[in-house]
Amino acid sequence: MTNSKYFIKQLSIFSENKSGKLAAIAKIFHESQVNIHAFSIAEANSFGVVRAIVDKPDVAFAAFSKENYALQYTDVLGVKMADVPGGLFEVASTLGNIGINIEYAYAFRTGEFGTLIVKVSNSEEAVDKILAAGLELVPATDYNF
Amino acid sequence: MAYYNEKIETLPKLELEKLQYQELKVLVDRLYANSAFYHDRMKAAGVLPSDIKSISDITKLPFMRKTDLRDNYPDKLVCCSKEDLVRYHVSSGTTGKPTVVAYTKNDLDTWSEAVARSLVSCGLGRGDVLQVAYGYGLFTGGLGLHYGGEKLGATVIPASTGNSERQIELIQDLQTTAIACTPSYFVHLIDVAKKIGVDIAKDTKLRTAILGAEPWSESMRRYIHEQSGVTAHNIFGTSEISGPMFTDCQELNGMHISGDIAYTEIIDPETGESLPAGEKGELTMTILTKEAIPMIRYRIGDITSIFPGDCPCGRTSPRIDRLQGRVDDMLVIRGINVFPSAVEHALLRVPELTSHFMLEVFRNGPLDDMLVKVELKPDAMTDSINGLIGLQSRVERTLRDTLNVSAKVELCPPNSLPRFEGKAKRVIDTRVF
Numbered sequence: 270m271t272n273s274k275y276f277i278k279q280l281s282i283f284s285e286n287k288s289g290k291l292a293a294i295a296k297i298f299h300e301s302q303v304n305i306h307a308f309s310i311a312e313a314n315s316f317g318v319v320r321a322i323v324d325k326p327d328v329a330f331a332a333f334s335k336e337n338y339a340l341q342y343t344d345v346l347g348v349k350m351a352d353v354p355g356g357l358f359e360v361a362s363t364l365g366n367i368g369i370n371i372e373y374a375y376a377f378r379t380g381e382f383g384t385l386i387v388k389v390s391n392s393e394e395a396v397d398k399i400l401a402a403g404l405e406l407v408p409a410t411d412y413n414f
Numbered sequence: 415m416a417y418y419n420e421k422i423e424t425l426p427k428l429e430l431e432k433l434q435y436q437e438l439k440v441l442v443d444r445l446y447a448n449s450a451f452y453h454d455r456m457k458a459a460g461v462l463p464s465d466i467k468s469i470s471d472i473t474k475l476p477f478m479r480k481t482d483l484r485d486n487y488p489d490k491l492v493c494c495s496k497e498d499l500v501r502y503h504v505s506s507g508t509t510g511k512p513t514v515v516a517y518t519k520n521d522l523d524t525w526s527e528a529v530a531r532s533l534v535s536c537g538l539g540r541g542d543v544l545q546v547a548y549g550y551g552l553f554t555g556g557l558g559l560h561y562g563g564e565k566l567g568a569t570v571i572p573a574s575t576g577n578s579e580r581q582i583e584l585i586q587d588l589q590t591t592a593i594a595c596t597p598s599y600f601v602h603l604i605d606v607a608k609k610i611g612v613d614i615a616k617d618t619k620l621r622t623a624i625l626g627a628e629p630w631s632e633s634m635r636r637y638i639h640e641q642s643g644v645t646a647h648n649i650f651g652t653s654e655i656s657g658p659m660f661t662d663c664q665e666l667n668g669m670h671i672s673g674d675i676a677y678t679e680i681i682d683p684e685t686g687e688s689l690p691a692g693e694k695g696e697l698t699m700t701i702l703t704k705e706a707i708p709m710i711r712y713r714i715g716d717i718t719s720i721f722p723g724d725c726p727c728g729r730t731s732p733r734i735d736r737l738q739g740r741v742d743d744m745l746v747i748r749g750i751n752v753f754p755s756a757v758e759h760a761l762l763r764v765p766e767l768t769s770h771f772m773l774e775v776f777r778n779g780p781l782d783d784m785l786v787k788v789e790l791k792p793d794a795m796t797d798s799i800n801g802l803i804g805l806q807s808r809v810e811r812t813l814r815d816t817l818n819v820s821a822k823v824e825l826c827p828p829n830s831l832p833r834f835e836g837k838a839k840r841v842i843d844t845r846v847f
Contacts (some may be wrong), residue, residue, distance in 0.1 A: 283825075315824045338828070339794065
């Protein structure tokens, strides 16, 4: 149960793969006064999925729903990385050694350290393993308010 | 060989009408006595078999429509003993429910006879090698041309569709003289032949093409001749009347509808009134000797006209013009009939989608492509890209299974497709034939 404090609420937003669509999405964040901490776009065939870590996910969810977007919350984990050469290698090799398969990942930096956002198949179990391996996880409250 | 069945194909008009009347009389008597469907229909229309005193009295009989086949799916219209059925063909219907057509041995013989006569009228005979590049299977194109060709005594190659380089190889190695396929596929074959260094006019014996199952034009006929030296003939037929049956003769001026097999009317689609030769209207046919599922005054839905006057080839049967369009919204995609209502019906089976869609049809080179834009329901969203791609493929599979033709599917966000007040315009067709 205590592991859930590391579950960061990510928004996954369905988008058409067309010019101007990212601006339309950014505008909704802007107008609802939601700040984006981290962000990525995955594209497939004719569509894309915009994934974002924001300060007020529930406000954003409501704003996007009102504009008829299809979106979903997804739990992801934030693994701290030293912001030096080899920082990603240390995290990635540790995750590999303890048998955690990363479905997708993206990274960003806040303050002194970097954060690797990872989507894993079983977050509950992954938190135990990651902490046991000596890596540090960012609590969700650092991002979602 | 100028005719396959000279006596009947050149029968003087009055004698032909007498023969048509005799055939219709036998048919109507049989149906009134033996078929609940036709009996009730005639009663409702207030007509008895005794009211049919000449072929022109056919207009007293009620029309049949595609919905009659759908509503009586799969075999409630069959008017013979089930043991007498020797084949079924199935085509896609208007609402996703397929249309079944059944045949007795005599029905297949009549169909083959019609095709054999047509092939002879295109200049084919024994010694010709006919490559059938229509689809074999539930679609009537492949087997229809196949059995007609064999009845004539031509050598038939059941190539079926696809594998274009292989088709060219067969044309060269087996010295194919005639090919039957859709017009767009033949244009595609000409392109493929060029690409692999084969000049159809110089390097092959191919001289005749029997093209149908989709709309095409005189300019395409000229283009085909210029590009390949091949004379292209138009063939007409739908599964409800048996399959492809009737072609234009060597005069290339209208498709002869053998009068002893089919009685042709052109009607005003609004009023149902018969229209005189030369006037455009809805093509309506009665297959005079059909046993398994007789079709009486079947409204085919294609718009065309009957040519006035006689054909110099000597055949006395009426000729119809190229099909000029449809009275309904049916589309022909790569030779397969597609109803937008059937697309809608198929999409309803996918719970992740809203009921809104758009259907775009365009030409990709000479071939048709169909793109179906569908809307994701908000609560069907998933973070998994594989999940979304999986949904897309599942919709593509559902459409292919229902329509018998493949379509690309594009997932769109909720509420992004047009909404219509009044009649929906969900089809955007940019093809030029």
